[in-house]
Amino acid sequence: MMNNNPKNLSSTKLFLLNFSRKKLGVICLILVSAIYLIGIFAPLLAPYDYSETNLLKTQSGPDLENLLGTDRLGRDILSRVIWGIQTTVIVTITGLLTGSLFLGLFLGLLAGYYRGIFDFVVMRTGELVSSFPDILLIILLAATLRPRITNIFYSIEDNLNISGLVSSGIIDYLVIGIALLPLSWFGTMRLIRAQVFSIRNVDYVQSARTSGASTFRIVTRHVLPNVIAPLIVTATFGLGAVALSEVILSFFGLGVQPPRPSLGAMLADVSGRGGSSVSVLTSHPEQLLSPIIIIWIMIFCWNIIGDALTDILNPRKN
Amino acid sequence: MLNYILRRIFWMPILLLLVSLIVFFLGVYGPGDPVEVQLGNNFDEQSANRIREKMGLNDPFFIQWANYIGNALTGDFRESYVFKNRSVSELLLPKLIVSAKLNLISFGIALAVGIPLGFYAAINYGNPKDPLVVIFALIFYAMPVFFTAPFLILIFALQLDLVPVSGWGGIFDKRIILPALTIGIPGAAVFVRLIRSSMIEVLDTDYIKLARAKGVSENMVLWKHAFRNALLPVVTIMGFSLAGLFGGSLIVELLFGIPGIGRISLDSVYSRDYPVIMAIVLIGSSALVIANLIIDFVYTLIDPRIGME
Numbered sequence: 001m002m003n004n005n006p007k008n009l010s011s012t013k014l015f016l017l018n019f020s021r022k023k024l025g026v027i028c029l030i031l032v033s034a035i036y037l038i039g040i041f042a043p044l045l046a047p048y049d050y051s052e053t054n055l056l057k058t059q060s061g062p063d064l065e066n067l068l069g070t071d072r073l074g075r076d077i078l079s080r081v082i083w084g085i086q087t088t089v090i091v092t093i094t095g096l097l098t099g100s101l102f103l104g105l106f107l108g109l110l111a112g113y114y115r116g117i118f119d120f121v122v123m124r125t126g127e128l129v130s131s132f133p134d135i136l137l138i139i140l141l142a143a144t145l146r147p148r149i150t151n152i153f154y155s156i157e158d159n160l161n162i163s164g165l166v167s168s169g170i171i172d173y174l175v176i177g178i179a180l181l182p183l184s185w186f187g188t189m190r191l192i193r194a195q196v197f198s199i200r201n202v203d204y205v206q207s208a209r210t211s212g213a214s215t216f217r218i219v220t221r222h223v224l225p226n227v228i229a230p231l232i233v234t235a236t237f238g239l240g241a242v243a244l245s246e247v248i249l250s251f252f253g254l255g256v257q258p259p260r261p262s263l264g265a266m267l268a269d270v271s272g273r274g275g276s277s278v279s280v281l282t283s284h285p286e287q288l289l290s291p292i293i294i295i296w297i298m299i300f301c302w303n304i305i306g307d308a309l310t311d312i313l314n315p316r317k318n
Numbered sequence: 319m320l321n322y323i324l325r326r327i328f329w330m331p332i333l334l335l336l337v338s339l340i341v342f343f344l345g346v347y348g349p350g351d352p353v354e355v356q357l358g359n360n361f362d363e364q365s366a367n368r369i370r371e372k373m374g375l376n377d378p379f380f381i382q383w384a385n386y387i388g389n390a391l392t393g394d395f396r397e398s399y400v401f402k403n404r405s406v407s408e409l410l411l412p413k414l415i416v417s418a419k420l421n422l423i424s425f426g427i428a429l430a431v432g433i434p435l436g437f438y439a440a441i442n443y444g445n446p447k448d449p450l451v452v453i454f455a456l457i458f459y460a461m462p463v464f465f466t467a468p469f470l471i472l473i474f475a476l477q478l479d480l481v482p483v484s485g486w487g488g489i490f491d492k493r494i495i496l497p498a499l500t501i502g503i504p505g506a507a508v509f510v511r512l513i514r515s516s517m518i519e520v521l522d523t524d525y526i527k528l529a530r531a532k533g534v535s536e537n538m539v540l541w542k543h544a545f546r547n548a549l550l551p552v553v554t555i556m557g558f559s560l561a562g563l564f565g566g567s568l569i570v571e572l573l574f575g576i577p578g579i580g581r582i583s584l585d586s587v588y589s590r591d592y593p594v595i596m597a598i599v600l601i602g603s604s605a606l607v608i609a610n611l612i613i614d615f616v617y618t619l620i621d622p623r624i625g626m627e
Contacts, residue, residue: 024453128336133602135568136583140344140595143587147349244462248569251464252584267464274573277468278476278483292465299460 018312025308028301035298038082039089046079051259062286069286071270080261081290087250087262088243088298094177095184095242100235103181104188109219109227111189112196119193126186134183138245141179142254149174172256180245184238191234195227229313236309240302247295263291323618326611335387337603338596342383345592386596395597400589406597410579414601417578419489420497420567427502432509433552439510440517440548441540451510459507466500467573484575497574501567512555517548550621553613 020026038045047067054074062069068077111119129137153166199205205222213221249255250264251273258265270287271277280288353366353375370376374385389396395406439451474496475483481492488494520526521544529539568580579598586594 024449128333128340131333131337131603131607132599133606136599136602139584139587140341140599144344144348240460247462251569254587271464271468274464274467274569277464277573278471281468281472282476288468289465292462295462296460296465299462300456303456303460 015312019308022308022311024304028304028308031297032301032305035085035294036089039085039087042082042086046076046082048076048079050080050083050261051075052079059284059287061284068290069284071287077287077290080266081263081294084261084263084266084291085294087256087260088246090173091176091180091246092239092242094173095180096235096239098177099181099184099242100188100231100238103185104234105192105227105231107185108189108192109196109223112193112200113215113219113223122189123193126189129182130186132182135245135248137182138179138249139252139254141182142175142249145178146171146175146254169256169260172260176246176249176255179249180242183245184242187238188231188234191230192227195230196223199223199226233306233309233313236302236306240299240306243298243302244295263295266291323611323615326614330607330611333607334600334604338387338390338600339383341596341599342386343379345596346379346382348592349590390597390600395600396593398586398591398594400586400591400594406593409594410582410597410601413577413579413582416486416576417567417571417580420494420571420576420578421501423489423494423498424501424505424567427498428505428509429552430506431502432506433513433549435506436510436513437517437545437548439514440521443514443518443521448514452514455507455510459504459511461504463500463504463569463573466503467496467570470496470499484573486574486576486578493574497567497570497576500570500574508555509552512551513548516551517544520544520547550617553617553620556609556613 019029052075054070056074057066057070058072058074060066060070060074066076066078068081071077071080107122111122149171150166153171157163157165199222205218208218208222246255246262247264247267250262251268253265253268253273256262256265258269267288268274270284270291271280277288353369353373354361357366357369374382377385386396393407395410398404398406398409401409435451435455439448439455442448442451471483474480481495485493526539526543529543530536534543567576567578568584570576571578571580572584582594583598585591586598
């Protein structure tokens with residue numbers, strides 16, 4: 001990485017240059033960005049509302065009016081996929097911000113820098129969480145949390161005399177967000193902690209400390225920039241897992257609730273929670289394949305991008 | 319290292335106690351009243367109270383928990399709320415065996431396909447064959463089971479009529495092939511990537527360069543020197559695969575109608591059958607923690623570089 005830097009490019013430019021050499025990585029980045037943009041602009045892009053039914057035109061194949069056909073209630077599949085992507089976008093971005101960035105980075109920096117009892121508690125808590133079979137823990141959390149959170153929101157609505165909070169679907173995202181939290185934070189935290197350990201005693205950090213720099217300054221100025229690269233890599237790999245977990249939760253009816261669409265809920269709806277997948281695949285393949293292809297592309301691309309980033313950012317592979 | 323393992327052994331029971339505390343907390347304060355589940359339509363306050371007293375539900379939380387742990391240690395996980403008069407252990411044991419068999423075969427497929435392909439990709443590092451293998455591995459890795467399962471059924475059961483559509487008949491029954499492939503294919507992709515990267519790393523080390531410089535034959539270098547060392551990370555991943563024994567086959571069991579542990583864990587979550595859920599999570603966590611401990615131990619045995627000082 002260092003030796004092919006003839007023009008003294010800044011590290012950001014060099015990074016972009018290296019990434020642009022990974023053709024597949026670039027293609028995947030474009031694909032994922034396109035999917036995310038579709039999700040963000042779902043209200044503008046979706047030709048119909050996700051819950052708008054047309055009972056005169058159910059299970060119809062693709063035509064000009066409904067580009068991907070309609071489901072058994074006559075809902076437009078294209079619109080439902082677009083709105084379903086929005087759910088994925090919300091869940092992955094909140095997952096990234098809360099799990100990886102906030103908890104993982106924050107606790108990792110603190111545990112790595114202060115060590116001692118704080119480090120001990122954080123590490124043991126992480127070990128405790130990761131000794132659960134993860135998908136079971138997610139399902140269990142989602143199932144037990146939902147009624148509690150729903151009650152809390154109903155009482156908020158009653159006390160403040162507002163309405164629409166429960167029907168806005170915010171509970172779904174909260175339940176999914178909390179249930180997926182154990183999945184994402186510990187890996188990031190451990191990685192950041194190890195990075196902090198390794199640069200803690202490096203000369204320039206030591207000399208910054210002797211010259212009287214505050215802990216906050218040392219952490220933000222010297223430690224943080226060094227942990228950004230590995231953070232990006234783990235976060236990228238984590239996004240695929242978070243997206244897939246939401247699909248699985250919603251498939252089992254424990255995530256996003258109907259009529260709000262999610263790719264997982266669509267799969268469950270179309271295939272009778274798996275029972276009739278085969279007959280749907282033969283009679284109306286577009287109903288099953290539309291959500292599946294989006295999931296497939298997303299998981300594939302997040303991994304390719306993660307691989308490309310590892311290649312570029314891993315200093316061992318010069 | 320020995321010190322580290324001893325510390326782990328000491329920490330393990332505490333960890334499992336804490337796991338049980340969390341699960342028990344979710345069970346007691348989770349939604350749904352066990353007495354209501356048990357009485358169903360015959361619910362009245364008087365009989366409800368009698369049952370509560372009998373089940374010890376009126377005791378303080380920690381007393382209930384201690385009682386539960388005491389019984390669980392002797393293998394008694396109470397009775398299921400839903401399946402009347404059946405103990406949880408009696409209910410779960412056959413299903414555990416089913417899932418274990420399915421996952422064993424899947425793991426075998428993953429190893430048998432993944433290791434040779436990963437090896438093939440690594441020795442072709444630098445020419446187009448390597449990225450091709452990697453991309454295909456990733457395509458299969460990312461393939462959602464929601465697609466794999468019906469697709470395999472459609473091709474092999476309905477079109478070619480080679481195997482029955484669904485059901486279960488043990489390891490030596492044709493019906494295990496499709497579900498095992500559904501789990502095994504993405505698993506194989508994991509091993510392809512693992513073996514590939516670890517082979518490439520090993521092939522770049524000084525001792526391989528020395529062996530080549532000494533004129534050791536290429537076959538000898540690849541198989542005797544490189545491959546054996548590259549296999550080490552596989553041991554690490556085995557622990558995670560054991561964890562998959564509980565969760566990984568959840569959807570697959572559902573799609574293929576296999577009476578395994580994934581199926582019943584889902585059913586018990588839906589029906590709020592907490593004794594069953596608690597037992598599954600406890601058994602799963604214990605298996606996971608013990609497996610990881612054993613793997614750490616095995617690692618120190620097979621890799622002399624990690625000393626036992």
